Amino acid sequence: MKREELIKKWLDHNLNTEEQNAFEQLEDYNELIKMNEALKHFKAPDFSIDQTYETLKTNLEVKKSNLNHWLKPFLKIAAILAIGFSIYYYTTTLDTHVNTVIAEQTTVQLPDHSTVALNSNSTLTFNKKDWSDNRELKLHGEAFFKVAKGKKFDVITTDGIVSVLGTQFNIKQRESYFEVTCYEGLVAVTHKHNTTTLKPGDTFKIIDGKLLANEKENAMQPQWLRGESSFKSVPLKYVIAEFKNQYKQNIITENIDLSRLFTGSFTHNNLDLALKSVTIPLNLSYSQSGESILLKRE
């Protein structure tokens, strides 16, 4: 019992001098000391507190820097805003195109409340941006304009530029056919550097590059707005071309002088009636087979 007590006290590093002497007298003292010395070799590897703390600190810094992650979502939002803004800017500054196909008519409202009625098979191009400063549009085909008062209003066609200041006028620009009719106000037509001024009722007409005499127009609006195409002394081929714009049917002519002049009109919503309106005055007959119509002399 005394021996166990001594060993325990030795283990606890708690021997006083007297007990130390007694402990050294134990018969297994040498063995204990031998083991004790040998055990010292099993010491844990050196653990440097300061050095490992430095390592730990760098790891902790990394964790801390995660706090800055509010920046990432912020950048995401900023990128989305930038992309969205550029798309918005791109689309709003893009030219606006209005197309009509055969047998289709449409009305376009411009930013300044001017209106454009677009006849079939026509294209209108304009830019909404800076409209109040720069009223300019491009036209292929036929359209009737009601222009609100304001700055210069330009319609650019391949055959010439039509400029106005608040008025109503019709432009018809088809293949080798250019016609401008003024219904109200004053219209200036520039064709090959010659400017012609049109008063209400005046018509400016160029067919095959030749300027035709002006004729008075009494109507308040072009006929096509009421569903009719009307012609005054127009070669038959332009009548047929216009017919093709209004009806899908293909028109084939046989032994017909296409330069004969036609005066009259045809409706847009009744094929038979329209064909009769064109053929009867010219003593022609027509026969319909499927999608094509054959015109020949009677």
Next chain:
Amino acid sequence: MSKSLQDNICESQLFERLYKKHSKNLHDFLYYKFGDHLNPEDKVQEAFIKLWQNCGKVAPNKAKSYLFTTANNLMLNAFAHQKVVLRYNNKPQKTSTNETPEFLLQEKEYHQKLQTALSKLTEAQRVAFLMNRVEGKRFKEIAELLDISVKGVEKRIYGALKKLREDIDEL
């Protein structure tokens, strides 16, 4: 009120003090318990990183148990019940030695026996015993570290000593 605010572990000065106080003991504890093949130094680092991440949730007086439990669990997760092998560090040999070759051989044999005997101890016994013998800690200090009574520590250490001597005699 102001005291509890100051005692927040998130305070880097307090955290550093905790590290200086506990890291070595934690490292030694892990080493004597599991040996060195699972890299106790890394586990100490991991445990302290965990403590830092949870600094708001752990009260300072609970930090020590938190660290020991966390590190112990980290070890157990990685631990595949390998046999614990404690490395025997040869001190640099003196070039001239007055020991006889026979004595050196005997000594080597004794170390190997001791190593085997140590691996046969229970984890609890080995940790307490080596903390006491190698690190020179007193029973009371070990009791505080392991959260057990002084009597319990005494029992473990004395039991370990007895078992070691029996095993060595047998071998």
